[in-house]
Amino acid sequence: MLRPWPILLDISQDKSKPLYIRITDSIIEAIKKGSLKKGEALPGSRQMAILLDINRNTVTKAYEILLSEGWLVSEERKGTFVSENLQFTSPDNNKSLLHNAKKGYQTIGNIVFDGGLPDPSLMPVDEIAKAYRRIFSQKARRNILNVGSELGYDKFRNAVSQMLNQSKGMSTSANEICITRGSQMAFFLAAHCLLNPGDVVLIENPGYRPAWEAFEHAGAKLIPVDVDKNGINVEMIKLILMSLKIKAIYITPHHQFPTTVTLSLSRRLELISLSNYYGFTIIEDDYDSDYYFGKRSKTPVCAHKELKNFVYISTLSKLISPAIRIGYLYSNADFLNKVCNLRKIIDTQSDGIMEQSILELINSGDIRRHKKRMIHHYLTKRDLFAGLLHEYLKDEITFQKPDGGLAFWLTFNKKIDVFELEKKALKKGLIFLTPKKFNFAEPAGGLRIGYASLSEYKMKRGLEILAKCI
Numbered sequence: 176m177l178r179p180w181p182i183l184l185d186i187s188q189d190k191s192k193p194l195y196i197r198i199t200d201s202i203i204e205a206i207k208k209g210s211l212k213k214g215e216a217l218p219g220s221r222q223m224a225i226l227l228d229i230n231r232n233t234v235t236k237a238y239e240i241l242l243s244e245g246w247l248v249s250e251e252r253k254g255t256f257v258s259e260n261l262q263f264t265s266p267d268n269n270k271s272l273l274h275n276a277k278k279g280y281q282t283i284g285n286i287v288f289d290g291g292l293p294d295p296s297l298m299p300v301d302e303i304a305k306a307y308r309r310i311f312s313q314k315a316r317r318n319i320l321n322v323g324s325e326l327g328y329d330k331f332r333n334a335v336s337q338m339l340n341q342s343k344g345m346s347t348s349a350n351e352i353c354i355t356r357g358s359q360m361a362f363f364l365a366a367h368c369l370l371n372p373g374d375v376v377l378i379e380n381p382g383y384r385p386a387w388e389a390f391e392h393a394g395a396k397l398i399p400v401d402v403d404k405n406g407i408n409v410e411m412i413k414l415i416l417m418s419l420k421i422k423a424i425y426i427t428p429h430h431q432f433p434t435t436v437t438l439s440l441s442r443r444l445e446l447i448s449l450s451n452y453y454g455f456t457i458i459e460d461d462y463d464s465d466y467y468f469g470k471r472s473k474t475p476v477c478a479h480k481e482l483k484n485f486v487y488i489s490t491l492s493k494l495i496s497p498a499i500r501i502g503y504l505y506s507n508a509d510f511l512n513k514v515c516n517l518r519k520i521i522d523t524q525s526d527g528i529m530e531q532s533i534l535e536l537i538n539s540g541d542i543r544r545h546k547k548r549m550i551h552h553y554l555t556k557r558d559l560f561a562g563l564l565h566e567y568l569k570d571e572i573t574f575q576k577p578d579g580g581l582a583f584w585l586t587f588n589k590k591i592d593v594f595e596l597e598k599k600a601l602k603k604g605l606i607f608l609t610p611k612k613f614n615f616a617e618p619a620g621g622l623r624i625g626y627a628s629l630s631e632y633k634m635k636r637g638l639e640i641l642a643k644c645i
Contacts, residue, residue: 183210186227194229198237203246206257213259217247286637288607290433291463291582291625297552298496299536299545306535310528324525325518326511327354327503331530334537335503343464344474345487347505353514354525358462358490358502362389365486365504368513369456370395374422377415379407381613381621383432386425386460395422399615406431406438409445416453423456423486428476429464430580433613433623437473437578447482456484465494465546467579468554477505486510491533493581494546500526501533553581553627560626560634567638571645581627586620591645593622599644605637 184201186194205211217223220238224231238255241247248258326332333349340347355361362385370376372394378387380399387397398415401408407426415421424446428438438446450457459477477487490502504514536542560583561576572585593609600607608623626634 184227195233195236195240198227198234199240202237202241206246206261211257213257213261215257217255217257219254285604285606286629286633286640288605288622288637289625289628290608290612290623291580292497292628293493293549293581294552294628295496295498297549298498299541302536302539302541302545303495303499303532306532306539306541307528309535310531325353325515325523327352327525328527328530328534331534332503334534338537339505343461343472343478345478345505346480350508351505351511353504353511353518354530355502355504356522356526357492357500358460358488359385359389360522361488361502361504362386362460363392364514364517365458365488365506366390366393366395368510368517369393369458369486370422375419377412377421377424378615379426379431380615381433381610382425382615383427383460383462384613386458387615390423390425397615400424402431402434402436404436406436406442407446409442409449412446412449416449421453421455423458424450425458425460426476427460427462429461429467429473430577432460432462433582434584434621435575435577435580435582435623436584438476440473443476443479446476447479450485451481451483454484456486457482458486459488461487461489463493463580464489466550466553466581468550468557469578472579494542494549495533499529499533501529556626559631563634563638567635567642568645571642582623582625585622585624587645591620593620596641596644600640603640603644605640605644607641 184198184205186197186201190197192200202211202217211217217238218226220231220234223234227234238247242249242255245258246261247255249255329349332352332354335352335354336347336349339345353361353364355364366389370390370393374393374395376390376395376397377400378390378397379402381402382399390397398419398421400411400415406428407424412424426438426446428443430437446457449455457476459475461475464472464475475487476482477485485506487505488502492499492501495501504511506514533542536545557576561574564572564574564583564585568585570588572587574583574585577583597607597609610621613623629637
């Protein structure tokens with residue numbers, strides 16, 4: 176593999192050292208300074224010898240040392256690369272790593288317990304590529320590139336409607352579906368079409384902060400409601416309703432974020448009755464219902480026909496890949512008309528090519544087969560992670576093995592300063608989300624630990640570090 180630019184190495188220093196050592200030291204210095212980035216390719220030994228005007232064997236000897244020490248990695252038929260597992264720590268670097276981790280990024284050279292992201296290596300890349308090729312090989316290729324609807328490609332909306340009806344027990348039609356670029360756009364559209372400045376929205380606490388930010392951006396006043404083992408506390412909601420008029424309530428009932436608990440049936444029914452009586456809208460975020468490991472998943476709150484005021488938001492990004500920005504919003508046709516008018520202002524049409532590609536995967540059965548593989552894969556991984564938690568942290572934490580989703584909720588058996596724990600762990604190369612990420616006011620105890628994106632080695636190593644830091 177050829178680099179687009181030659182590498183400048185200073186091999187004139189300290190000529191008392193053998194030449195291959197000087198080359199080794201120069202490459203290490205270039206990596207430390209950042210002239211050579213993690214993952215970048217180096218010239219082959221022959222090309223490097225030509226660049227430096229030296230014997231190839233000398234370069235080979237230097238490369239062998241760098242490979243043995245872990246500065247470089249070699250990939251068969253691809254070349255030699257700067258290792259991506261190098262870690263240089265400094266106060267500034269630690270702040271940067273922590274900032275990236277809190278935004279949900281995997282950070283090179285560190286172990287990251289994210290909030291429940293899927294494994295990126297399992298994205299059905301080949302199937303998506305084939306779907307793209309099939310679309311562009313069709314006879315009516317010009318029609319593919321026509322300007323689409325603000326609500327999404329009609330046939331794709333119909334497919335999403337069928338999926339909701341058949342797999343989640345809902346009763347939707349295509350004209351009640353809006354396809355969005357991920358669920359965050361759906362939150363934004365819903366918030367600005369539903370809320371006026373000063374409107375009160377009840378939220379779960381702890382809960383999902385990005386959705387809160389969309390409501391606040393629309394001018395809403397947020398009031399937190401506690402969550403227990405049965406989900407959001409409906410008795411607290413009743414007390415609030417006695418003194419305040421609320422416009423909406425935002426819930427994640429399937430696997431509550433971050434605690435993973437499921438809203439009980441009795442509370443679901445109570446919430447529906449309260450919504451119908453007081454006239455507030457239930458905004459349901461069904462973010463990871465595709466990953467359920469039991470025999471029968473609970474139907475969404477919005478599947479109950481008696482519910483009058485609702486907005487249902489979900490995504491295919493968790494199932495396919497977070498890089499694929501496909502979310503959707505379901506509500507009544509009148510509300511969808513408001514959504515359509517707002518969508519025109521920020522985004523005149525949806526991603527028609529991607530939607531047609533995903534539709535191809537749905538029609539071919541690839542999505543169904545992929546989902547089946549992923550459920551089996553993550554079920555095995557969940558059980559493995561539960562066993563590792565018992566092995567490394569059984570005396571320190573309490574947890575319930577979740578019946579679905581891609582994360583665990585851990586609570587500590589003794590009082591722990593989570594932010595001091597975070598600092599200790601970061602020094603050892605472990606990053607996790609603190610309660611600041613999902614608590615409304617004063618941070619409460621508990622950690623949300625995603626397991627799905629990590630290898631078995633990183634699971635073990637991460638929990639080993641966590642146990643030592645505790």
